[in-house]
Amino acid sequence: MEKKIRVLVAKPGLDGHDRGAKVVCRALRDAGMEVIYTGLHQTAEQIVNTALQEDVDVIGLSLLSGAHMTFFTDISHLMKKKKMTDVLVVGGGIIPEEDVPRLKKIGVNAVFGPGTPVNDIVRYIRENVKE
Amino acid sequence: MSMLASQVIKGDIRSIARLISLVENNDSTAIDPMKELHRFTGKAHVIGVTGVMGSGKSSLIYELAKTYRKQKKTVGIIAIDPSSPFSGGALLGDRIRMTDLSTNKGVFIRSMGTRGMLGGLTAAVYDVISILDAAGKDIILVETVGIGQDEIDIAKIADTTLVILVPGLGDSVQMIKAGLMEIADIFIVNKADKPGAEQTVAEIESLLDICEKSVRQTPIIKTSAKKKQGISDLIQEIQNHKEYLKTSKQYEMRKRKRYETELYELIRKRLMNYIYDETKLKDRIDNLIDQITKKKLDPHTAADEILHKILK
Amino acid sequence: MSEKETNNKKKTQQQNWEKKNNTPTIKEKMERKRTFKNLSNTEIKALFTKDDTTHLNYKKDIGFPGEYPFLRGVHKTMYRGQLWTMRQFAGFGTAEETNQRYKYLLDHGETGLSVAFDYPTLYGYDTDHPLARGEFGKCGVAVSSLQDMELLFRDIPVDKITTSMTINGPAAIIWAMYIANAENRGIPKDQIGGTIQNDILKEYIAQKSYIFPPEPSMRLIVDTFEYGAKHTPRWNTISISGYHIREAGSTAVQELAFTLADGLEYVKAAMSRGLNIDDFAYRLSFFFNAHNDFFEEIAKYRAARRIWAKEMKKLGAKKPRSLLMRFHTQTSGCSLTSQQPEINIVRVTLQALAAVLGGTQSLHTNSMDEALALPSEKAVRIALRTQQIIAEESGVTNTIDPLGGSYYIEWLTDQMEEETFKYFDRIERLGGVIPAIEKGFFQREIAEAAYRYQKEIDEKERIIVGVNQYQLKEPTTIPILKMDEQGEERQINRLKNLRKNRDNIKVEKTLTRLRTASMKDENLMPYIINCVHTYATLGEVCGVFREVFGEYTEQAIY
Structure with a gap:
């Protein structure tokens, strides 16, 4: 049996x-992945703990409120603390172009803005999931 | 002992999570740690939770887990959702109902897809229960998909099986059809704050009158996960059931039944793995299929040949 | 007999045309697509003629502006009498920063204000609450107390200009602060005009900024209706919103149907409290989206007016003003693209034009940069100028409902109305709006439509310029709004000082009275107003309600 990508x-x-987030959930499911959806209003700690228990290959963060810097930084810190170096982190939402380099620096592997075809996200995950 | 097994026994979250993945992926590196863990299992009380979609299983499990934590018991939760038969992917959304448990140190939640098992429980569930058991969880709650065979299967591995119904769904006839009357150790009428709860209770009672087979009367508990009502009654009934199992020697019988089911399942799984293994039999089987298609051979003779090969 | 004959003859005329010009072969060989569909997935014919509207009776189904069924507009004179209110949704950072933005917009010809609150405010948390971390001022302005409200409207004539406030869970509290601020400035309550969104049903359905469960939420809403009917005759106590339903991915028909269903639910809730429909109905307002399909949007607004008038009549409304559907429109945020952001100006222009041709009472035009961040000053100015060009240069305001009588528009209006009534039936069968929410009906319908839309784009069945065709290799960038980085700290300090310097005994006393009242059946508005007058914070007042009413949790529906 093949290994399933868990997101x-x-x-x-x-x-x-x-x-x-929900459209992406369904697209990833239709691409054969197992998708765990947290629901709304998660703290950084809840997200990282969930990722750890679910042993996911990918964390996808969706944020349209403009608070991405704070949350992505908090999550990335916690992941480092828990040595989750083998997990791919991707983000999506209303994120200005100029924030992308800063996000990449703190460990977000890719950022997908509005208008990204979901197939691009599927392809990116398949090609970049860490072994 | 392997590093992984010893870390699991210590309760290391990352190791528990990783071993579960290995088991789910049918990875052969999981076999040794699983062998080592067996003697550390058997302490947990395994509770199967089943009921149709929309009966509020996740919310009820959430309330149960929180109450068990107040009693200082550690909790493992296995939440199973159906995998898509088309893509093999799955949407696992049960955690939405339990979000603040993810930061509760005494709770470990794992979402699983059924991964191609039609109706029945995925074979990995047995191992996942053993892993959480060996990791020291006092209570293990298993939430089934709630359709068909997996409900019957859960009753074979759980110490206590909870069957959830809700008022106004008219499920009593389906209940008999699905064989739920036989598997329920405790009936729960959830969403009891809605109209029709009493009627649902009455329906279950009259059905129980017809099918009751043992000396123990199957209790019916009214709960409302939303209003947090009936949860402590339910916990008390689960405890009562556990004591009943112990005093009536049902406990050993159930455990035996569980291992029986698990062993058969494991043998089946291993055989299937062997048969599907590319390097061993796949070529030969493909060849036989060609011959059958060309009418040079019949399927029964072909099956005989493969079985003979395996048993040799 | 003869009428039927004429009808038959007419039909033959259209059939003749179709026979000649629209045969399957022509369709196959000469048309660009196999089917032409609008955004609600309705197939659109090559040509509409009189045949498509013969079933309509002019007097009964179309009529005149300002007259039942109000299809052609709610006022006799429409834009010849008064232009729509140009109302740009704005808010970010501290109350001072947003106050500056309001003044800028008014200086450039805006005619109404519209407040965007930040997330903590929308959820009834003060800026210093742990869950507010990272959220301060990000997608709106933070208002934690009457003090912030005072700063927000400093030097703005709240007796002359109307203000719309997008606030739902804590709407009653924010409105109380607005009233209290006016009172402190010596402006009587009956002089202030504006709108609170106050529409909790669409929060459960789509927008997800809910706090309390449905029952107490509905109670608070009816409290505002009742209070408004007595004390604030110029205030719209609700803005029943399809905007967010659409943004969450619904079709135009779903937006129309679900919004009106919500509207009727509020009316019924108020009537079951014993309120007279004619006392409050004229203060109900609506809020729609303006998306990409030009004619579909226009038909949507027209259908909305006619359905509402019919339904209100059925519910027993007697006064003509109770039958009027007055609505605000905002161009679609989710239709904006982050790729080639400047071309959003063109999208917004078309969407805004649809809203005007549909007879909107007020309008927000999105800024070109909103797929990336909150709008910069320049971007918002261009958005406002877009409205001004439509109003002053295009000539579309010269006559009322200029598209009325178009075969296509009238057919589409009618078709959307029909689809809406089908949805009403389905909702009814589920036991009404709230049971349908609890069963996940709306959420599932919307999720399906959203997923279908995305797939159509991915598979290039729908072309979005700059996204799946006509892309640029090099991304274009535009300057983005910068916010005051020290704003959050200043706001937290301000709150700290407020809590220290106010009369805390008085605060406690009013909060206790509110708690007692909320456990009984009393109208809570006067109690809330008393609380905010003492500078009790939003979080404190909301905290009382959280304690008494509990909180709502979402369902998992994809």
């Missing part, structure tokens, strides 16, 4: 816009 799709903070 945690998480909504950090108070942002309630979940259209994108």
